[in-house]
Amino acid sequence: MPDSLPRSDDLEATWNFIEPSISQILGNDNSASNASSFGVDKVLSPTMYMEVYTAIYNYCVNKSRSSGQFNTDKTNNQSSILVGSEIYEKLRVYLRQYVSNFQKNPNESFLQFYVRRWKRFTVGAIFLNHTFDYMNRYWVQKERSDGKRYIFDVNTLCLMTWKEVLFDPKSSDLVKEVLEQITAERDGNLIQRGHVATAIKSLVALGIDPQDLKKLNLNVYIQVFEKPFLKNTEEYYTKYSEEYLSTHSVTDYIFEAHELIKREERSMSMYWDDHTRKPLSETLNNVLIRNHIDKLEADFITLLDSRDHQKISALYSLMQRDFTLLPKLATAYEEYIRKSGERDISELISMHKASVQNHPHHEGSNPKRVALASINSLPPKSYIKKLLEVYGIFRSITTDCFRNEPLFTKALDNACRGYINSNEFAIPPGSPRSATSKTSEMLAKYSDQLLKKSSKSELVNDMSVDDIMTIFKFLTDKDAFESHYRRLFAKRLIHGTSTSDEDEEAIIQRLQSENSMEYTGKITKMFQDVRLSKILEDDFDVILKKAQANKNYKLPALQPFILAENMWPFSYQEVDFKLPIELQESHMKLEQVYTEKHNGRILKWLWPLCRGELIADIGKPGRVPFQFTVTLFQMAILLLFNDSDVLTLETIQEGTSLSIQNIAAAMVPFIKFKLIQQTPPGLEALMKPDTEFKLARPYKALKTNINFAGGVKNDILNGLISADGNSQRASGGADLTESEKVEKELGAERQIFLEACIVRIMKAKRKLPHTMLVNECIAQSHQRFNAKVSMIKRAIDSLIQKGYLQRCDDGESYTYLA
C-alpha cells in the first residue's frame, strides 16, 4: 500500500491506489471462506478506509476543480462540472470481473455457494458504497438527474452486477434448490433454514427499479421465486391431501389441514416476503379446502350428528378462510336443524303414542280414536321442552362453533321458525293448506300450566317465562297464540286460579316489549277489568254493610266481574234462567250500584260462567258443615233442596227455568259424588220430567271442601241426543270444539286485519301493482301472523267487491276508490 496519497488528478494512480482496498473490502476469495462473521475492522482498518475515501474524494474534487485546465470535458461552467465517469467505469468493470471470478467449492451445493458469497458481497457492497460516498452524492446524483438512469450508486451497482453476472444465468438452479429445500422441510426433514431465508431475501434485494432506486420492486422475487413457489406448493399439497384423505377420515383431515396451514403461514413465513401471504393463502385454500369441498360438506353433517363442538369449530374455521364457501354451509346447517327439529318431534309423538297404548285408560275400542286421542293428549310441557331442547343444542353450536357469524345466526333463526311452526304435531300430515300451526296453542297451554295455581310444583319447577319467550319469538302465528292465551288467561282471572298478579303482569310485559302494545291490548284490558271489578266489589261491600246495618239478615258476599265485551273470549248467550231468590237482592243492588257509577252502560250477565260457594250443613250431626264450590246453575238447583229433600226434574225446571241440557250438566257431578240420588238411574232418565232426585242426608264425604263445578261438561247429553235419533240435533254446528272456534275466529280476524291493511296501504299509494301490495301486506302482518297469498287475495277480492278497489286495465295493479 502506498505511503502517500496519489495525485488527485491522476486517474490511473488513484485507481491503483484504491484497488487493493476495494478487493479487500469485498473480500478476496481466500479470506472469504471463513467469512461467517464480518467486522468492519477485519475488513479494513480505519486508516486504510480513510485513505481510500480521501483518495476518491480528492480525485473527484480535484478533477472537477481543474477540469477546465485539462480541457477533457467540454467548456462548461466550471463550478457545475462534476467528475467521476472514468473511475465509475473502472469500478464497474472491476466489479464484473470480480463477481465472475467466484468459484463454487466442490463440496458445496449451489445454494450454499450462493448464500456464502451473497452474505459477504452485500456487506462489502455497503462499505464500498461508503467509500465512494462523495462520488455517489455528487456525480452519480447529477448523472441520474440528467436522465442517465443506467448510472447507479455504488451499492446498487454492486447488486446490479451481481444480478447480471451471477444471478440471472443461474436463477433457475438457485430456485430449484430452494424449492427442494422447502419440500424437504415439508416432508419433515431438517434443513438449513437460514440459507433458504437468505437466498429468498436476496431476491427481494435484487429487485431494482432502474428508474427509481428508492422504490421497492418485487419483480424479480415474484417472477423468479413466488410463481414457482406457489406452483410447487399447489402440486405438493394436492398430492399430499389426496394421499392423506385416502388413508384418513375427513375429520382427521380437517385437523391436519389446520396444522398444514398453520405451518405454512406461521412457521414458514420467515422465508417469504409479505407479498406472498395472500396468494399463498389462496393457493392453500384452493388445494386444501376448495378441492375437497364435497367431502368436507358431507362431513359437516356427520360432525353435526356427533354434536362435537370442537370438530365443528375446526371445520368452520377451515371453511371460513374462504367466505364464498360459507353460504352453502349455512344453508346445509339450516336444513340440518330443521330436519332434526322435525325428527325429534316425530319421535316424541311416537314415544307418546306408544306409552299411551301400553297403558290404555279406556276400553281400547277404536285404535284409530285412541291414536288420535293420544296425539291430542301430548303434554304441552314435553312438546315445548322438546322444541327448546333442539333450539338449545343449535344455539350453543352457533355460538361456540360459528362464533355467532351472521349467516349462521340467520340460518338458526330460519330453521327454528321452520320446525317450531311446522312439524308432525303442529301441522299433522294431510292438513289443509290453510291450517294454523298447533304450536301457538301448545305454547299457550304451557303458559297456562306455568301460571295456574293448581299445577303441581314438580311440573312447574323447570318451566319458565324465558322458555315461553324463546318459542314466542319464532311463532309465525302470533295472533293464534294471543287468542289461545287470552282464553286461558280469562279462565285464570275469573276463577282466581292465577299464581299471582305479578307473574301474569311479567309475561304480559315481555310479550308487549317483544311484539307491540297493540298485541297485548286486549290482555291488558282484561287485566284492568279485573282490577276495576275489585274496586266495584269493595264499593259494593261498603254499601251492603250500610244496608245490612239496619236489617237482621246477611246478604251473601258477591264478587262481580265487569268485563268489556269485545276484549274477552266469552260470547254472550241468551240463557233461560231464574236467579234464586236468595241472590236476587244482591243482584239488583249491584246493578243499581254499577249503573249509578257508570250511567248508560249495559250489563249483560254471563250466568253460565258464574260460580259460588255454598255452606251445607247436611253431614252427620256435629260435623263441620261442608263447603261446596258450584256453578251458579248448580247453586240454584241445590238451593231448591232447602225446601224439600226430594225433587222431580219438573220441579227443578220450574224453580230455575233452566233447560234440561243445563240441568243435566249440573246434575252429573252431584250424582257422581253421591250428593244426589237419581231414581230411576241412567243418563236417559236424566231427561224425563218425572225422574226424582233425592238429596243424600246425611252426606258422607272424606273432604269438607268439594268442588262440583269442575265436573260440569256441557256436552254431556250430546252423544245421547244424537244417538236417540228422534231428538233434534242439539245446537248442531254451534258446537264446535274450543280450538275449532279459535281457528274460525282467527280466520275472521285475519281477514279483517288484511282488509284494513290493504285499505291503509292503498289509501296512501292510490295505485299499486299486485305483487307490491301483497309484499307490503306480508310485511305489515308479519308481527302477528304469516299472511298467505291466498288470504291476501281473498281480502283483495272482497275489497273489489265492496268497491274500495278497482283493477286497472293492465290487470296487474289496483287503484283505490275513495
Added chain:
Amino acid sequence: MDGLMNYMSDLGLDLEDLVTICLTHLLHCKNIKDDITRDQFLGNWFLQGCSDIAQMKQVLVDLNDKLHSDKQYFIDIYNYTFGLITDPDKDLEVETAVAYWKLFLQPKEGEFPVRVDPTLLNLWFQFLDEENKKFITQDYWHMLVVFFQKFPNLNVIKEGYDETAAWPYIIDEYYEYLQDTNHI
C-alpha cells in the same frame, strides 16, 4: 219486458241469440228488467239512422258480424252483459253465469274472437259445481275472460300460470282444482 220480447220476435231474433245483447247495448239498456223508455228507443235508433224494421234488422246483422270479428267489441259486450243480467248490488248466480258463459264461449254456430278449449271450460263448470260456488262477482266475471284469453287450454295453464300474479282467488282455486284432479 214483455214488450221487449215481442219486439225481439218482430225483429226475428231469438233470446238465445247474443245479438239481442248487442241490441240492448245499442239501446243503452242497463238491466234486463228495466223498461226501455220511448226516448231511449227512438233516440238511439235515430242515431243509427233507422226508422223501420228492415233498417233495424240490417243494423243487427252488422252488429252480429262485428260481434264475430271485433274482439274488443266482443269483450265490451261480454262485460256489459254482467250488469244486464245481474240484479243491482247483487252478485250473479252461478247457474245464470254458466248459461251465459256457454253462449259466449261455446257458441252453437260460428266462432267468436275469444275461443276457449271446451275441455277447459267444462272443467270450469265442473269446478264451480263441485266446490259449491254460489255467486260470481263482477270482478270474477271480467277476469275469467281475461284468464281464458291468456290461457286458452290446459297446456298453457300448466306451463304459464302463476298463483302469485294478480288473478282473483277463485281462479287460483280453479288452478288448484285442476292440479288436484290431475288435469295439469
